[in-house]
Ligand SMILES: Nc1ncnc2c1ncn2[C@@H]1O[C@H](COP(=O)(O)OP(=O)(O)O)[C@@H](O)[C@H]1O
């Protein structure tokens with residue numbers, strides 16, 4: 141696990157990816173600061189209108205910005221590379237004859253991907269906070285200053301911090317689902333690109349099917365169906381239904397795809 | 413056959429990829445302190461066999477025993493004592509050679525952290541890479557990568573070295589250095605299992621030979637036994653015609669400065685030649701060449717065995 145982390149984070153590409161993901165919310169913050177007025181309340185990504193009144197809320201807006209597309213694609217690429225990348229490089233066979241157990245390798249790879257997600261989300265959150273306060277202003281100069289929830293009621297800072305933590309936790313679970321799918325493709329694909337594409341196809345398919353009424357029967361089971369439900373965590377009172385459903389759906393994907401990845405990898409002939 | 417305990421033993425080892433039988437009931441017998449040459453044309457199943465020994469490819473049927481334990485079940489105990497190079501070296505291209513070795517040493521068991529720097533230094537020294545700088549492996553030549561791969565195989569001072577075509581991509585001088593290194597390691601007690609499609613390479617350094625042909629092990633014996641005397645005597649002399657007239661009837665073949673004679677008493681032959689003024693430059697029992705033995709045992713043509721590096 142430690143060596144997997146060192147491999148991941150000593151690769152310049154990892155940091156380039158994080159920087160790229162980080163660039164999007166920063167760009168949005170700059171645009172918001174320059175163009176006044178911003179999107180009318182109720183339109184545009186979640187929180188963007190709230191952000192205009194309070195820059196400290198910007199980390200949440202940033203999360204809503206990167207969660208639907210940027211972050212899952214980064215996760216798909218990173219997890220897709222996990223096994224297929226080592227195989228293509230030829231290093232997989234040398235890892236396995238050290239020996240590193242096949243199950244252990246899978247777990248370590250998944251762990252490294254999740255640390256990557258945490259680091260990315262943290263970088264995004266910190267940057268977004270700084271950028272938000274600098275460009276969009278800080279309403280809550282005093283620590284106790286009230287912030288309004290999405291529902292319009294006031295929220296205290298500790299409560300806000302708690303809910304933000306919950307929201308980031310929920311995002312992690314969503315990304316774990318993507319990671320499981322990509323890891324599975326990584327054990328069957330010949331190349332890391334093929335694995336990442338496989339996972340992305342599923343993401344895109346899920347996103348495309350969502351607005352389609354004909355696919356309504358599938359909707360509850362789609363990977364991306366409940367991703368933005370974390371907004372509900374900022375309602376008053378918290379609207380748990382969609383969040384819980386989301387967690388269940390992700391758990392399903394995690395169990396099925398991780399299981400398939402494990403079963404496949406454990407019995408696979410390593411011939412590359 | 414000479415004694416020694418089994419280091420690699422397989423029984424009826426078979427691997428099928430769909431309809432292709434890559435390895436067909438192979439019974440390997442590699443003993444302690446052998447330099448075992450695993451000879452076979454391209455596509456004869458050498459790499460597949462090596463991968464099965466190391467637990468990378470799962471056998472369709474048959475048993476494998478490496479260092480006394482069954483593989484792949486006992487991989488956790490066996491593999492730390494094995495160093496291997498399988499179908500070319502591999503490394504993380506963005507890291508330096510040293511960083512690559514440190515990384516591979518840190519994964520899996522047996523890579524003691526405190527001695528890591530020293531062991532990496534020693535391994536690099538042995539393979540002739542002592543002076544490498546911090547360049548990324550991306551910039552290495554194939555020869556350097558091959559040496560780095562060998563260094564990785566040596567990191568834990570293995571009891572058994574399994575090397576699949578280790579001299580691929582090396583220049584003649586590099587091949588020579590690797591040969592010297594392997595013989596040195598063997599003298600220190602390491603058993604070496606070496607696969608190659610180059611007859612000459614095997615003939616030069618192995619004590620025991622197994623020949624694979626179309627997935628089947630068609631020959632396995634001590635090199636000295638395979639290269640047994642033919643019963644004929646080889647005579648080198650500038651006076652070929654004089655010698656022929658003297659030895660009429662016993663000369664079976666003759667050529668440029670060289671005769672092959674079948675006589676019961678070599679000392680007498682020598683005395684007779686010298687007495688008659690034939691200048692003898694060499695007199696020795698003829699041995700069969702490995703090439704002859706291999707060609708006899710295999711169905712494939714000569715052209716499928718490379719004689720020297722560079723002519724596969
Ligand atoms: N993954 C695979 N799928 C199908 N056939 C394979 C695979 N790997 C090897 N083979 C076949 O098995 C045979 C032996 O290959 P290999 O072990 O690589 O031979 P060698 O190392 O002696 O050149 C070849 O005919 C090759 O085509």
Ligand SMILES: [Mg+2]
Nearest residue numbers: 458459499577
């Ligand atoms: Mg081969």
